[in-house]
Amino acid sequence: MQLYPTDNSILNSGTAGQEKRLQQLLSYLAAHSPYYHQLFTQHQVQVDQIKTLSDLTRLPTTTKEDLQRRNWDFLCVPMDKVAEYTSTSGTLGGPVTIALTDNDLNRLAYNEYLSFTCADGRAGDVYQLMLTLDRQFMAGIAYYMGLRRMGAGIIRLGPGVPALQWETIKRLQPTAIVAVPSFILKLMQYAKDNGIDINQSSVKKAICIGENIRNTDFSLNILGRKITDSWTIKLYSTYASTEMQTAFTECGQGKGGHHQPELVIAELLDDNDRPVAPGTPGELTITTLGVEGMPLLRYKTGDICQYLTEPCACGRTSMRLSPIMGRKKQMIKFKGTTLYPPALFDLLNERDEILDYVVEVYANEVGLDEVLLHIVPAETTEECDHRIRAYLQARLRVSPHIKYVTIEEIQKMQFPEMMRKAVKFLDRRS
The missing domain is CATH 3.30.300.30 (ANL, C-terminal domain)
Structure with missing residues (x-):
């Protein structure tokens, strides 16, 4: 079943497109998800009465604890349709398994294709992946598939070992890296200690994962400034989670992670699960669109951030997220x-x-x-x-x-x- 768009039609259909896909999701969950079928029954939810995005507040939220406690009740397909098993890192409690179908893997590739192109990626780039590529880590396979779809070159080197990273940069001349910002500092320190001129390297941009590089006003924070003060390199921040199988990635303007409306509905909620206004901190709550194996409805990520609605200077008009201010439980x-x-x-x-x-x-x-x-x-x-x-x-x-x-x-x-x-x-x- 093809659940996500393969062209830009939904991008041009705005709210109406999201609402149509929300109705499809609700029918799908009622029919195939043991967890949501029970939740709808318990709360007397009539899915055919949920028509608009504003109707979402009539639906209960789902939490990380629900997903941990009843992990396999979220699965909507037979086990023989699962193509890939990934898991969360278990930072807050036990890890959660997220099962993906072939269609979900294609959606994941589409998501990262959109993310890399948003971050000024192109087919002629070569990306050195300085991150975990095994251990059921969704991001590793997602970046790989997205870059393949974009037509870029890929160097799968994995995390750590600055000496090997620099030897590979010298030998294969990547134009971009994907790395945790604090590791970029270690790369820079190794270069300084070993007489490597970082500004003469082939690397001109970095996709920064896992850590903030900006303040909530989008200025570079201390970590971001430490990198750019010494290395003439373009930084792009990205935010994602295994559960939502979708990313919010900066464009070249560096003014927030762009929402991908064809792949996820995003709400920011207060402590009473009511939507907050733009520029007001709230808990990011997502509804996945196009996920076949383990779709989620009003899933509270636990991450606190703000959002903007005005059009970006890059020309995109979708909502943008600020850097994550913190996790609610932390x-x-x-x-x-x-x-x-x-x-x-x-x-x-x-x-x-x-x-x-x-x-x-x-x-x-x-x-x-x-x-x-x-x-x-x-x-x-x-x-x-x-x-x-x-x-x-x-x-x-x-x-x-x-x-x-x-x-x-x-x-x-x-x-x-x-x-x-x-x-x-x-x-x-x-």
Whole structure:
């Protein structure tokens, strides 16, 4: 069953096109999804009465916990129709399996084709993939298939090993890389230590995954500035999740991740599951369009961001998302101050005295949040310690606990067994 468009017809049909596909999705879920069939019955949902996008608020939401608890009740096809098994990273609780059909894999390729072309990609580019390409990681196969569809060249090198990355760049001359921004800094440091002129390399742009490179006003944050201050390279930010099988990717204007309306309906909701206004933080809640294996309806991602509706200077008119401000369940209330991990990461990235870090949060004996920073210092001196503590006190107005560790110790914390992403945040709260 072909559930997603293969041309731009729906892009030109606006809200009416999304509403038609929403009605198709509701009928499909009622007929094929054990989870949603039960949910509709429980809440007395008549799917034929849901006609418009504004009617979505009449439907219940779905959470990560629902997906974890009843994973296989979301499957809408027989097991013999599953072509690929992927899984979430398990950052918040246990990992979730997302099963894809052949049609879903084609949709995934279409999604990334749109994303790479949005980020000024073209057939003549060669992309070096500096990310996990196995371990059921959807993004790895998605990028690969999207680049193939676009007609670009691909170098599947995988994560880490700066020496090998630079040797391959020198030998194969890629024009672009796909990488985690903090790893790009490690690439730059290796180049500096080994006499490599990064601005004479073939790489002219980077698709940045997994970490913010911008503030909510779309200016480059500390991490983004650290890259571009030394490397004349164009950065493009992208946001996606395994569950929604869709990405929000920046164009060359760098003013937010562009919505792909033919593939997903996006809502931003307040704590009462009501839509928020443009420019107001809300929880991104998505409804997948065109997914055959495990479609989702009003799925709350847990990610807090803002949205804009005015047309972009690139000519696209779809909604744009701001950088993710934080995850709802990772919010920290520390000595009267509300913090999200990305804001802490920005502060820690800013200081040359801090080479690497992991942020740990735990509950104290009275149930309040405590923050412990595991830091690799540039120097093990009292002066360096004083600069770090004074800086954090000035910027946070509160003093987190600090534990200095070695590079070897931080790497063990960041890469526990079977994890495919670097762990920068440890939530020890029950």
